[in-house]
Amino acid sequence: MLRARRAPYPAADRQYFRRSGCLGRTTADRSPGDRSMPFPRRVLCVTARAACLVAMLLGPGATRSVAQLPAEAGQTFAVHDISPWVRQAGPGSQKYIVDWVLQETGYAAWHGAVPASLSADESQLRVFHEPEMQKRVEEIVARFTTGADTPHRFAVRVMGVGTPSWRNDARALLHGIPAATPGVQAWIMSREEAATLLAMFRRRGDCAELPTGAVQAANGLPAVLAGGRKRPYVQEIQPLQAPPGWQSLSAACDEGITLDVQPLLSRDGSAVEAVIRCRIDQVERMAIVPVTLPTPDRQRAQIEVPQVSAVRVGERFRWPTNQVLVVGLGLVPWPVPGNNTASSAALLADAKRTDVVVFVEPRLRGAP
Structure with missing residues (x-):
């Protein structure tokens, strides 16, 4: 063989x-x-x-180890079950827990001299850090997962008022709290006072709402309110071999307002924290530029250059659950088409400013 x-x-x-x-x-x-x-x-x-x-x-000087992390600072590894909340919030929503942990504890705490790790999937949040940080993360996770099967709700409204004169009419209702962004003001008030202020707005002829009605936000999950449109314009003149020898190239600017509110109840249920982010882009005007066409008779045409204004607001507030948060963003662009005075085509053409006011009302389960 x-x-x-x-x-x-x-x-x-x-x-x-x-x-x-x-x-x-x-x-x-x-x-x-x-x-x-x-x-x-x-x-x-x-x-x-x-x-x-x-x-x-x-390479020289590099070392690798398998399943071992340095823990000279007493770091421990912990796994938290977040599946009840993610199941209610939807696939991929674990990123909101990770984002809140990073905001609450500070990004530097996870990228400093002490080796640390934070990761999550749809069932678990995994943490490697010092014991004190582990306690803080556990507290945050509990705020998301406690009672996740029957989540709390928050009603969010965005109003645009033509002038800020309403502040004088409503002075008795406004109880101020600190705000970090220049030009932004915040107040808390009872539900009855908030209803009175809302009715006052709706009686005005220069008030708009984005969108119509309140948007419901779940505990820990952002509610996004948006409105806007595209503004077309002539960007360039391009020569052509065929008659008439040129063509205009069009483009469009996206202008609008996007506001997201992420509320989160405290562990004992006595207070609410909310992160509010607002992004506004508006075309102030189109600058007209005369150009000479590439034709034998040297005709003239026009191209447009957009002048755009942008507003970015990021705030974080804490207030009692039996109160309503009201935030005034100040006189900012309101590039929202609609059927009322505050968002009419005339105002958009003139790029007027609008006093944007946000209402966040806790509607906790079991509450009247």
Whole structure:
């Protein structure tokens, strides 16, 4: 019976690995009387080549360890079950828990001298950090997951008022709280006072609402309110070989308002924290630029250059659950088409400013 024999590695390879000290002794290397078990030649060569490749990949001074992290600062590893909340909030919503942890604890705490880790999927949040940080993360996770099967709700409204004169009419209702952004004001008031203020707005002829009616936000989950449109314009004149010898190239600017509110109840249920972010882009005007056409008669045409204004607001507020938060963003663009005075086409054409007011009302489960 014939048996195939594997070709041995070249002699040059064997000599190289012996000189480098990577190989043990093969059968040919043993002295007479040596009864030690030799390593198979092919196994030794493959192992040595793999070791050399790993050394080259790591580079000088680099080290790797398997399933081990330095814990000189007393770090521990913890796993939190977040599946009840993610199941209610929807696929991918674990990112909101991670974002809140980073905002609450500070990004620098996870990228400093102390080795740390924070990761999540749709069922678990995994944390590697010092014990004090572990307690803070546990507190935050509990705020999301407690009672997740029957989540709390928050009603969010956005109103645009033509002038800020309403502040004088409503002075008795406004109880101020601090705000960080210049030009932004915040107040808290009872539900009855908030209803009175809302009715006052709706009686005005220069008031708009985005969108019509309140938007419901779940505990820990952002509610996004948006409105806007595209503003087309002539961006460039391009020459053509065919008559008339040129064509206009059109473009469009997106202008509108996007506001998201992420409320989160405290662990004892006595207070609400909310992160409010607002992004507004509006075309103030189109600057007209006369251009000479690439034609024999040197005709003239016009291109347009948009002048755009942008507003960015980021705030975080804390207030009692039995109160309504009211935030005035100040006189900002209101590039929202609608059927009322505040968002009419005339106002958009003139790029008027509108006093934008946000209402956030907690509607907790079991509350009247």
